[in-house]
Amino acid sequence: MRWWSAANLVSNAGTWMQLTVQNLLVLQITGSAAATGLSISVQAAPALFVSLLGGAAVDRWPRKLTVAVSQALLGAVAFTTALLVALDRIDMPALLVLAAVTGVIATVDGPACALLGNDLVPREDVPSAIGVGALVHSAGRLAGTALAGVTVGFLGTGAAYAANGLSFLFVASVVPFLRPVHGAVAEHRTGTEPTAGARAVPAPAELSVREGLRFFVRRPRLMALAGITGISSVFGRNYGLTLAVLVTGPLAGGAGSFGTVSTVLAVGGIIGAILGARLRRPSVRTVGLLAAAGALLQVVAGLSPSLAVLMVLVLPMAVVESVSDTAGTAVLQTDPPAHLRGRVLGVWSSIGTVWSLGGPPLLGLLMEWAGARGALVAGGLLIAGSIGAGLLVRRRGGLTPVTVPTKDGDVTGREALSTAA
Structure with a gap:
């Protein structure tokens, strides 16, 4: 749980760096506050339409594998954006497409990360684990917002996207070493306590x-x-x-x-x-x-x-x-x-x-x-x-x-x- 919290602190800081810089980048490209709002809405919109499918995927797939893959994909999107910015090839349509792709991946990544964190502690400690997650989120937001200005000032806009990509890869590299508590994986796959003797895999209709x-x-x-x-x-x-x-x-x-x-x-x-x-x-x-x-x-x-x-x-x-x-x-x-x-x-x-x-x-x-x-x-x-x-x-x-x-x-x-x- 300590490793998972540290990885999420790094990831949250990177995410808030990117969010802060993205607003500045849209303003730089278009000069329009309305366009900035549009980019935020495009990234949020997939959650309205795709989240139900994303949640079903989280219930169907192994949790650690799901988190590792989704984090790697988010990292790839961040690196792609950083490369386009560095080559001065970024424009508003490309930025909106990348924002939409990020939103789609997040419909799987969000619930998968939340539930994986819960799997790392005994059932009675889950509320505490969620509290730790909220603390990590708040601290990452403060750190990321502050680091965004420093990074852009010294290294440029693309560096903030690259830093966020590295933060995703850090989380993905930590996931294989996480050890869920005894019975967490079995409970996830069967929907019952490990001692209940339930069948190993839920039927497709139940998913x-x-x-x-x-x-x-x-x-x-x-x-x-x-x-x-x-x-x-x-x-x-x-x-x-x-x-x-x-x-x-x-x-x-x-x-x-x-x-x-x-x-x-x-x-x-x-x-x-x-x-x-x-x-x-x-x-x-x-x-x-x-x-x-x-x-x-x-x-x-x-x-x-x-x-x-x-x-x-x-x-x-x-x-x-x-x-x-x-x-x-x-x-x-x-x-x-x-x-x-x-x-x-x-x-x-x-x-x-x-x-x-x-x-x-x-x-x-x-x-x-x-x-x-x-x-x-x-x-x-x-x-x-x-x-x-x-x-x-x-x-x-x-x-x-x-x-x-x-x-x-x-x-x-x-x-x-x-x-x-």
């Missing part, structure tokens, strides 16, 4: 995309998690937009002030990842309560009379958001049976792409109508109110029987709450 989608839709706690995360993502997580307008508008700050706010948000994310790694039994209820708490802090932040007050509120907002994200990811990656986890993550990736593409425009419309303060206050109240209503409905509704098919075709009854642990 269909429809099976994962059906499981997700029929699982109340996963639907509740999707609802909480969706409304929070649209109205409560786009601080890069809302706080930027609040700081530079009503609070009369400048770019430097917003930079300080962004730094505090990043620090809070790291602290939250550390705290989230200490969760032992995260639940959807935990995610909901943390999201509601973050939404109420957002309301207060929207009413901040000064930058000093906003700074005090931004840190706990980021901490609560990060712990909530870690808890939600742990539920998402541990609730489904092992043989369905790739497809469930594929469903989640498709849903998340809808939020990421549709959320900013909706929030922008709200800000046009209500202003930065009004958007923060209204969004926070909407999030907290929706979660509170969901908890109230769950409490009044009580337990709902959920039937879950076993690998032998039998049906076992489980009691589950709509947002329960």
